[in-house]
Amino acid sequence: VKVKVTYTVTHPSTVSMSGIATGPLLYRGTSAQAADNEFISDDPGTCTKVNSTTVNCSATIAVTAADLYNSDAGTWKEGGLAVNTSGGTKWQNDLGTIPVRRTAKLTADATPEPVKKGKTLTVTGKLTRADWQKGTYVGFGGQSVKLQFRKAGTSTYTTLKTITSSSTGALKTTVTAGSDGYYRYSFAGTSTTSSVSAAGDYVDVQ
Template sequence: MRMRATLGVLTGALALSVVAVPAAQADEIEGDTTISNISVNGGKSVVVGASATKTITISFTVKDNSGVEDAMALPFRGTDLDHADSAALPNTDDYYSTCTAVNSTTANCKATYDFTPGENAINSVAGGWKLWILASGKDGDFVQKDNAKSFNVQRLSKLTVNASPEPVKKGATLTVTGKLTRANWDAAKYSGYSGQSVKLQYRKSGTSTYTTLKTIKTNTYGDLKTTVTASADGYYRYSFAGTTTTPAVSAAGDYVDVQ
């Protein structure tokens, strides 16, 4: 029996109802159907900006000795699919993945999915997501995986830097300012990321490696400010290591001429 899914929107989050399949409460296997080679967004976190929809591809391989009947993959945020806080449906007419036969027993399946700020991407669901998959063979065998793959959905980050005065005398004080922001999906804009540890780094002119000078924290508005002693021509930048909800980012180096 083929799978059916319907989509509803409740208070800004996606609610999924999957029927005509085993209840999404635990992994189930009946027969010899297997799923392998699962890839979500090419193995990278799903990073979504403040307003533009992010489209990703999810692919996997299904094998059954009778041949592959169909398959469906549903990414979601929550403890399990039945209690999802948000989710994404495949961009196909019937919500199935598109499966292409490799041979009589194996098929490669894939589909694209949209993450849209203010819809299924809201601030509260940034972080760890799971992938539910159900695949069936032509003989009625099937496999259901409630968490076939874990991945992160993140709020795009931006980081700036400015070192002044420029030029500066050797031994004088440089003031280095900057700002760390990230996508605010609820407001369709970028907002300051407060209380985050950010490294101030320096690269001497003629070299290729940045060295960390100190680590400071962003203020309530995501602002950064600190001072250093100018020693030689070079580049200053801020670098943020990232969190589960927000990707790592480094500012473009700001060149300072030391005289």
């Protein structure tokens, strides 16, 4: 994931920024200098002078799953680094925080299709999330997931019930068919995993 960053650098008027490279970073730990894990912009930021003591800059940080452990999911700190032509460095810590979460995926399938009004619909699905260490998606069990319905011709989903995903992330429940519309599952996310809603599955009620 490429994260675009804008930042401001302030400096003494006696210091020229022409010989200094700056860049933003994300880190876990007590400081950027001794981080448990860290991502920094591959290229120095592009800066524009505001006045004799201020420049506005922009850069991109590339965050790669291959460099993450699952335990890295959570809140990361923001920081910055400046390097002069002599190799001297200036670190900035605790400039803010940002969530780094494991991506979740969710599916939904309502059957039978079509269905007679008043009959039972079974809605199945699965909640998975990225396993950074395995490089794949795995079932996310024990999570509260909402079953939602959007009536045909409307734009808003309404929650019908909340169920819990199985140990493998599987979801299954039943509802009574009332009118044409879309059924989906929706997951609110956690501090370590992103929120996600499945694509709505349209059911024709006859």
